[in-house]
Amino acid sequence: MLDDRKAAILRAIVEEYIETAQPVGSVAVSRIPGLSVSSATVRNEMSVLERDGYLIQPHTSAGRVPTDKGYRFFVDSLTPTGHLDREQSEQVRTFFAKAHGELEKMLGDTSRFLSGLTDYAGVVVRQGADPGRIRSVQVVGLSARVVIVVVVLANGAVEKRTLELSEDVSDAHVAAASAHLARYLAGGMMGHAVSVPPTGDEMVDGIVRAAAESIVHPSSGGDGEPQVFVGGAARMAASFDAIGTVRRVLDILEQQYVLVTLIRDILDRGLSVAIGAEHGVQSLKDCSIVISPYEVEGEPAGTVGILGPTRMHYDQALAAVAVVSKRLGKALSEGVDGR
Amino acid sequence: MLDDRKAAILRAIVEEYIETAQPVGSVAVSRIPGLSVSSATVRNEMSVLERDGYLIQPHTSAGRVPTDKGYRFFVDSLTPTGHLDREQSEQVRTFFAKAHGELEKMLGDTSRFLSGLTDYAGVVVRQGADPGRIRSVQVVGLSARVVIVVVVLANGAVEKRTLELSEDVSDAHVAAASAHLARYLAGGMMGHAVSVPPTGDEMVDGIVRAAAESIVHPSSGGDGEPQVFVGGAARMAASFDAIGTVRRVLDILEQQYVLVTLIRDILDRGLSVAIGAEHGVQSLKDCSIVISPYEVEGEPAGTVGILGPTRMHYDQALAAVAVVSKRLGKALSEGVDGR
DNA sequence: CTTGGCACTCAAAGATACCGAGTGCCAGCC
DNA sequence: GGCTGGCACTCGGTATCTTTGAGTGCCAAG
Known part of the structure; x- marks a missing residue:
C-alpha cells in the first residue's frame, strides 16, 4: 500500500521525530543515506503521505509530525530484533540474578526496573487467579x-x-x-x-x-481482583512538557481498574502495542502502551508493560518488555528464590 | 516575640498567599478588617518581618511571600479546631461506613481517600510490626x-x-x-x-x-519492612506549575524508603507538620507534610499523612489527617469488617 | 508613631520587526 | 512521466523596545 520510497521516508520521519520531538522537514529527510532524492521530491511524497493520513503539519511552514496511523505503520514494519543493547542486557541479568523476595515485592520491583530500563513508566499486572499448585x-x-x-x-x-x-x-x-x-x-x-x-x-x-x-472462583471475595504495580510514574513527567498532560496520565496510572481493562483490551485484540488514540482512553491520546504477557509454569499469570509517549523508542520498548516478561515468568516458575 | 499587630499582618499575608499564590502587597493587607492602619504602616511592619526572616520579596517592587519560618509561625499559632467542614465530615462518614476488605486494600483506599478529601497527595504508612494478637x-x-x-x-x-x-x-x-x-x-x-x-x-x-x-523480630526476612501507600500523586501536578518540581516530588513519592524515614524523623521530633526545608529532603523544599499516627487496639500501628505544597490549607489538612487517623485506627481495631 | 505623598523599580504584557525553516508550485530537464 | 532546482510565500519563534502598573522605600508633616 505504500511503495518502498514512501515507506522509507515515513520511517525516517518517525525515527527523526522520536529522536528530536521536532517536526521533520523535507531537507532533513532528503539527507538520509540510501535515499538519493532531492528535497523537492521528498516534499511531493510527504504531501501524499499527509493526504493519506500518515503525517500532519502542526501549521503551514512547519515540518511534519507522524499521526497515530504513521506510528502504527512504523511499528508494524519494525523487524522485531528482540535484542537489547549490551548494557541493557547486562542490567536485566543483574536484576534477575538479585531479584528475590515475596511475590508482590518482586512484581513491584519489576515494574520499577522496567521503568528504569526504558525511561518510561513500568506496569506489571498480576492476573487475579494465581495458577499455582x-x-x-x-x-x-x-x-x-x-x-x-x-x-x-x-x-x-x-x-x-x-x-x-x-x-x-x-x-x-x-x-x-x-x-x-x-x-x-x-x-x-x-x-x-x-x-x-x-x-x-x-x-x-x-x-x-x-x-x-x-x-x-477467584473473583468472589478476597483480593481476587488483578493486582497492578506501577513503577517510575515520575518519569512520565519528563516525557511531556504540558503540565496538564502529565496530570491526566498520572491520573490514569492511579486508576488500576482502567489500566487493567485497557491492557486486557489490547491483549484481546491480539496486539502488543497500542498507539495514541487506538485504545479508547482519551487522557492517554499522547501515550503508547507496549505490553507482553508472562507465563508461570506454562499458564498465563499476568502482563508486563510500558507506558510512554507516542514518540517512544518502540524497538527498545518491545525488546525490553519481551525479555522482561520472559525472565519474570521463568523466575516465578522456579518458585521461591532459595531454590 | 512578634507583637500582636505583626502577628496579625503575618497571618493575613500567609492566608492570602495560600489562597492566591501571588505575592501579597501592603495595600491588600491594609484592607483586612480589624486592622485599621494605612498601607504605609503595613509596609514598615512588613520590612521588619522581612528582616526577621518571616517574609521575602521575590524581587523589588513585588509583594511579599512567606518563608518557611513564616509558615511555621502561622501553623504554630493556628488554633486547632480539629473540625472539618460539613461536607468533608460527611465524606469521612460515608467512606468509613463503606470501607471494608483486606487490610492492604483498606490502607490503599485510605490514602486515596485522604487525597480526595484534601486535594493533596495522601500517604499511609503501616509500621512493620503489626501489633495484632x-x-x-x-x-x-x-x-x-x-x-x-x-x-x-x-x-x-x-x-x-x-x-x-x-x-x-x-x-x-x-x-x-x-x-x-x-x-x-x-x-x-x-x-x-x-x-x-x-x-x-x-x-x-x-x-x-x-x-x-x-x-x-519483624525486620528479619519477609515483608517486615513498613509498607507505604501513596494515593493521589497526580494531584501534586496541579499544585505546582514547574514541571521539574512535579518530577522531583513524584520521584520522592516513589521512594518508599525515603518517605518512611522522613515521616519517622518528623514523629521523632514530636511534630505533626514539616514545612519546606525543615525536613532534610532537598527535593521537597516546596512541600509540606502533615502527619498523624494511628493506633490499633491502643498500639501505634502506622501513620497517615498528606503531602502538599508549602502553601497548603494547613487547618484543613491538620483536621483531615487527625480525623482520618482516628477513624482508621478505630476501623482497624474493630477487626474484620464482617463483625 | 502614623500617614499621605512621591519618586523609583522592575516584572509582565504588548507591539514591532526580523529571521529562517519549511512549504507549494512551476518550468525545465532527463 | 517523474525528478529537480529555483523562487515566492507563510508563519511560528525570537529578540528588542515600550508601556503599564503594582508595589516599594523614604520623607516630611500631622
Whole structure:
C-alpha cells in the first residue's frame, strides 16, 4: 500500500521525530543515506503521505509530525530484533540474578526496573487467579461468623479470602473444615474446580463449601481482583512538557481498574502495542502502551508493560518488555528464590 | 516575640498567599478588617518581618511571600479546631461506613481517600510490626530447604515470612514444627518475645527457632519492612506549575524508603507538620507534610499523612489527617469488617 | 508613631520587526 | 512521466523596545 520510497521516508520521519520531538522537514529527510532524492521530491511524497493520513503539519511552514496511523505503520514494519543493547542486557541479568523476595515485592520491583530500563513508566499486572499448585489450605476463625481462608501456593504466594458465614460456628467446626479442605485441595491447582466430598456435619460442610467456592472462583471475595504495580510514574513527567498532560496520565496510572481493562483490551485484540488514540482512553491520546504477557509454569499469570509517549523508542520498548516478561515468568516458575 | 499587630499582618499575608499564590502587597493587607492602619504602616511592619526572616520579596517592587519560618509561625499559632467542614465530615462518614476488605486494600483506599478529601497527595504508612494478637501460625514447606511461615492475626491481617534453612528438612519435620509453633504462639502478640521450649528433635527445633525469630523480630526476612501507600500523586501536578518540581516530588513519592524515614524523623521530633526545608529532603523544599499516627487496639500501628505544597490549607489538612487517623485506627481495631 | 505623598523599580504584557525553516508550485530537464 | 532546482510565500519563534502598573522605600508633616 505504500511503495518502498514512501515507506522509507515515513520511517525516517518517525525515527527523526522520536529522536528530536521536532517536526521533520523535507531537507532533513532528503539527507538520509540510501535515499538519493532531492528535497523537492521528498516534499511531493510527504504531501501524499499527509493526504493519506500518515503525517500532519502542526501549521503551514512547519515540518511534519507522524499521526497515530504513521506510528502504527512504523511499528508494524519494525523487524522485531528482540535484542537489547549490551548494557541493557547486562542490567536485566543483574536484576534477575538479585531479584528475590515475596511475590508482590518482586512484581513491584519489576515494574520499577522496567521503568528504569526504558525511561518510561513500568506496569506489571498480576492476573487475579494465581495458577499455582496449592501447597496448603487452612481455615482460621476470626470471630463467631468470620473466617479467613489462607492458601499457600507452590511458588510462595499466599492468598487469603475473608468469608462471612451465615451462622455462628465453633472453633471445632472451623478446625474440622480446615483439615478436610487441606486433605482434598492440597496438590490441586488454584482456580480449578475440585469436588470436595461432604463430611456429613452440616456446619462443617457450610464452611467447606464457602471456602472451596472462594478458591475456585477467584473473583468472589478476597483480593481476587488483578493486582497492578506501577513503577517510575515520575518519569512520565519528563516525557511531556504540558503540565496538564502529565496530570491526566498520572491520573490514569492511579486508576488500576482502567489500566487493567485497557491492557486486557489490547491483549484481546491480539496486539502488543497500542498507539495514541487506538485504545479508547482519551487522557492517554499522547501515550503508547507496549505490553507482553508472562507465563508461570506454562499458564498465563499476568502482563508486563510500558507506558510512554507516542514518540517512544518502540524497538527498545518491545525488546525490553519481551525479555522482561520472559525472565519474570521463568523466575516465578522456579518458585521461591532459595531454590 | 512578634507583637500582636505583626502577628496579625503575618497571618493575613500567609492566608492570602495560600489562597492566591501571588505575592501579597501592603495595600491588600491594609484592607483586612480589624486592622485599621494605612498601607504605609503595613509596609514598615512588613520590612521588619522581612528582616526577621518571616517574609521575602521575590524581587523589588513585588509583594511579599512567606518563608518557611513564616509558615511555621502561622501553623504554630493556628488554633486547632480539629473540625472539618460539613461536607468533608460527611465524606469521612460515608467512606468509613463503606470501607471494608483486606487490610492492604483498606490502607490503599485510605490514602486515596485522604487525597480526595484534601486535594493533596495522601500517604499511609503501616509500621512493620503489626501489633495484632496472633490467631494462627503455620509452617509450610515449599522445597527441601525453603519454608514459608504464615501468621494470621486477629484483625484479619496475614503475614508471611519466607525462610531459607541451612539444611534439608522433611515434610514431617515441617509439620511437627508447625504444630509446635501453633501451640506456643497462638494468642501471643506479634512482635513480642515468646519463649518456645525445644522439642528435642534438632531438625524441628531449627525450623521452630528460625520461624519464631522471624515473627518476633519483624525486620528479619519477609515483608517486615513498613509498607507505604501513596494515593493521589497526580494531584501534586496541579499544585505546582514547574514541571521539574512535579518530577522531583513524584520521584520522592516513589521512594518508599525515603518517605518512611522522613515521616519517622518528623514523629521523632514530636511534630505533626514539616514545612519546606525543615525536613532534610532537598527535593521537597516546596512541600509540606502533615502527619498523624494511628493506633490499633491502643498500639501505634502506622501513620497517615498528606503531602502538599508549602502553601497548603494547613487547618484543613491538620483536621483531615487527625480525623482520618482516628477513624482508621478505630476501623482497624474493630477487626474484620464482617463483625 | 502614623500617614499621605512621591519618586523609583522592575516584572509582565504588548507591539514591532526580523529571521529562517519549511512549504507549494512551476518550468525545465532527463 | 517523474525528478529537480529555483523562487515566492507563510508563519511560528525570537529578540528588542515600550508601556503599564503594582508595589516599594523614604520623607516630611500631622
